[in-house]
Amino acid sequence: MRFRPVDSAFYALFTEQAQHLVTGTALLAEMLAEASDKEDVATRMRAAEHDADETTHALIRRVNSTFVTPFDREDIYALASGLDDVMDEMDEVVDLILLYEVKVLPAELSQQVEVLQRCAELTAEWMPKLQAPQSLEEYWIEINRLENAGDKNHRRTLARLFSGEYKTIEVLKLKDIVESLEAAIDAFEKVANIIEQIAVKES
Amino acid sequence: MRFRPVDSAFYALFTEQAQHLVTGTALLAEMLAEASDKEDVATRMRAAEHDADETTHALIRRVNSTFVTPFDREDIYALASGLDDVMDEMDEVVDLILLYEVKVLPAELSQQVEVLQRCAELTAEWMPKLQAPQSLEEYWIEINRLENAGDKNHRRTLARLFSGEYKTIEVLKLKDIVESLEAAIDAFEKVANIIEQIAVKES
Amino acid sequence: MRFRPVDSAFYALFTEQAQHLVTGTALLAEMLAEASDKEDVATRMRAAEHDADETTHALIRRVNSTFVTPFDREDIYALASGLDDVMDEMDEVVDLILLYEVKVLPAELSQQVEVLQRCAELTAEWMPKLQAPQSLEEYWIEINRLENAGDKNHRRTLARLFSGEYKTIEVLKLKDIVESLEAAIDAFEKVANIIEQIAVKES
Numbered sequence: 001m002r003f004r005p006v007d008s009a010f011y012a013l014f015t016e017q018a019q020h021l022v023t024g025t026a027l028l029a030e031m032l033a034e035a036s037d038k039e040d041v042a043t044r045m046r047a048a049e050h051d052a053d054e055t056t057h058a059l060i061r062r063v064n065s066t067f068v069t070p071f072d073r074e075d076i077y078a079l080a081s082g083l084d085d086v087m088d089e090m091d092e093v094v095d096l097i098l099l100y101e102v103k104v105l106p107a108e109l110s111q112q113v114e115v116l117q118r119c120a121e122l123t124a125e126w127m128p129k130l131q132a133p134q135s136l137e138e139y140w141i142e143i144n145r146l147e148n149a150g151d152k153n154h155r156r157t158l159a160r161l162f163s164g165e166y167k168t169i170e171v172l173k174l175k176d177i178v179e180s181l182e183a184a185i186d187a188f189e190k191v192a193n194i195i196e197q198i199a200v201k202e203s
Numbered sequence: 204m205r206f207r208p209v210d211s212a213f214y215a216l217f218t219e220q221a222q223h224l225v226t227g228t229a230l231l232a233e234m235l236a237e238a239s240d241k242e243d244v245a246t247r248m249r250a251a252e253h254d255a256d257e258t259t260h261a262l263i264r265r266v267n268s269t270f271v272t273p274f275d276r277e278d279i280y281a282l283a284s285g286l287d288d289v290m291d292e293m294d295e296v297v298d299l300i301l302l303y304e305v306k307v308l309p310a311e312l313s314q315q316v317e318v319l320q321r322c323a324e325l326t327a328e329w330m331p332k333l334q335a336p337q338s339l340e341e342y343w344i345e346i347n348r349l350e351n352a353g354d355k356n357h358r359r360t361l362a363r364l365f366s367g368e369y370k371t372i373e374v375l376k377l378k379d380i381v382e383s384l385e386a387a388i389d390a391f392e393k394v395a396n397i398i399e400q401i402a403v404k405e406s
Numbered sequence: 407m408r409f410r411p412v413d414s415a416f417y418a419l420f421t422e423q424a425q426h427l428v429t430g431t432a433l434l435a436e437m438l439a440e441a442s443d444k445e446d447v448a449t450r451m452r453a454a455e456h457d458a459d460e461t462t463h464a465l466i467r468r469v470n471s472t473f474v475t476p477f478d479r480e481d482i483y484a485l486a487s488g489l490d491d492v493m494d495e496m497d498e499v500v501d502l503i504l505l506y507e508v509k510v511l512p513a514e515l516s517q518q519v520e521v522l523q524r525c526a527e528l529t530a531e532w533m534p535k536l537q538a539p540q541s542l543e544e545y546w547i548e549i550n551r552l553e554n555a556g557d558k559n560h561r562r563t564l565a566r567l568f569s570g571e572y573k574t575i576e577v578l579k580l581k582d583i584v585e586s587l588e589a590a591i592d593a594f595e596k597v598a599n600i601i602e603q604i605a606v607k608e609s
Contacts, residue, residue, distance in 0.1 A: 055305065064606050064607075095561070099561055099564055099565055099568075100564075100568055101568075155298070155302055158302055158303075159302055159303075162302075162303055162304075162372070162376060168371045168372045168574045169568070169574045169577065171372065171375060171576065172375065172577060172578065172581075173568060175375075200267050201267075202594075326458075357440045358501070358505055361506075362505055362506075363507055365505075365506055365507075365575070365579060371574045371578065374575065374578060375578065378578075403470050403472075
């Protein structure tokens with residue numbers, strides 16, 4: 001086991017990034033609710049995305065100004081930008097719903113947002129334990145399980161979009177939204193894979 | 204010329220990856236045949252993709268547990284995941300054909316699958332010679348030539364899709380399938396480029 | 407401040423890459439003009455893209471054959487291929503306009519091309535100063551500002567495409583073109599980010 005410097009700021013910042021994702025998924029769920037004020041939710045999402053960016057930049061500044069980092073510099077970059085990518089994909093979903101003026105969203109989309117909420121909670125829960133990356137095995141296995149469930153749901157949603165129920169122009173809009181949701185879930189899986197790789201290197 | 208350790212398991216595993224791609228392209232060709240049982244082909248494709256994953260994981264485990272690797276660790280990762288990406292793209296094609304319930308596919312798609320079959324055969328044929336990466340020049344030139352041919356065919360196919368012959372909803376479905384085929388060919392080119400880079404470093 | 411070897415060929419080649427992008431954006435503007443001979447513009451774009459490839463390869467050959475490089479080898483690769491990606495995205499725009507036989511393009515597209523022209527000019531103007539990467543702060547801030555403006559315009563364009571003014575098949579075509587323009591602007595932002603990272607490392 002390698003000696004790990006005690007600079008706990010990195011773990012605090014990764015945890016902060018994960019907490020922004022919990023906020024983001026809550027806003028996504030609100031966006032999908034029929035009665036929500038979509039303009040207002042989108043404004044708050046933009047603010048959340050901005051906060052997440054701040055945390056990411058703080059992490060990158062710290063990695064650039066720290067001589068001995070807890071993990072390889074490139075792994076810290078990869079993890080920080082991996083977490084940031086999740087937020088960007090979720091922001092994109094909210095943005096498209098507003099931009100395309102989609103009124104009624106298929107129920108399958110709520111199931112994808114539930115998967116995303118579970119991913120965000122798990123990430124926020126485990127991130128403080130990153131100091132011992134090997135101990136996160138349960139985390140990356142569970143994220144991979146959630147991604148599989150999300151993928152099955154994604155395929156069901158696509159099949160429904162093309163079932164003849166929707167006008168072609170609506171299919172075009174909804175497909176973009178559905179694919180951004182899928183991309184957000186994939187981005188969580190990528191985060192889990194990065195952590196697994198860090199753990200493998202440390203072992 | 205650098206001393207190269209004799210651990211031949213890496214070359215055997217890369218060759219195994221390439222052989223999975225030969226299987227994958229054969230299944231793709233079967234999927235496109237009008238009379239095929241698409242559910243059954245898709246099931247076998249899923250199994251082939253799973254087998255390919257196993258080989259990729261075996262390669263990554265080996266790279267992580269080996270002290271002296273035949274090439275830079277990051278190049279082995281890049282090549283292993285490059286080969287894995289080809290399989291994922293081909294799996295996506297099969298998946299979309301089943302999911303979108305496309306009955307008749309334009310003839311241009313078969314030409315793209317022929318390009319893919321030629322790429323897979325070439326890759327399987329040359330991979331055992333990876334121990335002397337510079338000797339693979341003919342391989343990467345030929346893959347680049349095939350990618351150019353595939354690109355021309357891809358553009359012809361897109362022009363046909365938008366010619367007015369197809370209903371818009373069908374264009375939307377076929378465009379996804381056609382783009383996944385193109386992505387699979389591009390993924391082969393990326394593999395060839397990685398090998399060229401390895402050869403350059405070694406020279 | 408690190409000692410920097412005097413091999414000025416790298417800076418000359420990066421500047422050459424940027425100049426190809428100035429040519430590319432001029433051709434894009436010509437392609438959008440209603441009266442232009444689109445076949446002819448596309449032929450010249452193909453030639454420009456080919457020239458840009460030559461410069462990229464010259465850069466990569468030089469990095470592979472030079473013992474002491476002005477920046478980390480991987481940063482030179484990243485910057486060279488980042489600049490090359492911009493050209494590829496612009497070539498894609500020209501290609502799609504020809505391929506899809508789009509006759510009338512929404513005015514919003516010209517605004518995106520103006521953003522691209524400004525990005526290319528800035529890049530060509532600043533690239534010769536790359537020897538002192540920290541001095542390029544004004545450059546990367548301005549590119550980020552342009553990318554923000556481009557993003558706002560992109561969203562307005564998408565909203566217009568889906569406003570009901572266009573037939574669905576036209577939306578499908580125009581959306582591809584509009585997204586390639588956006589990808590070209592994003593590719594410029596990526597170049598600016600790479601330069602910022604190089605500056606951070608040097609400081």
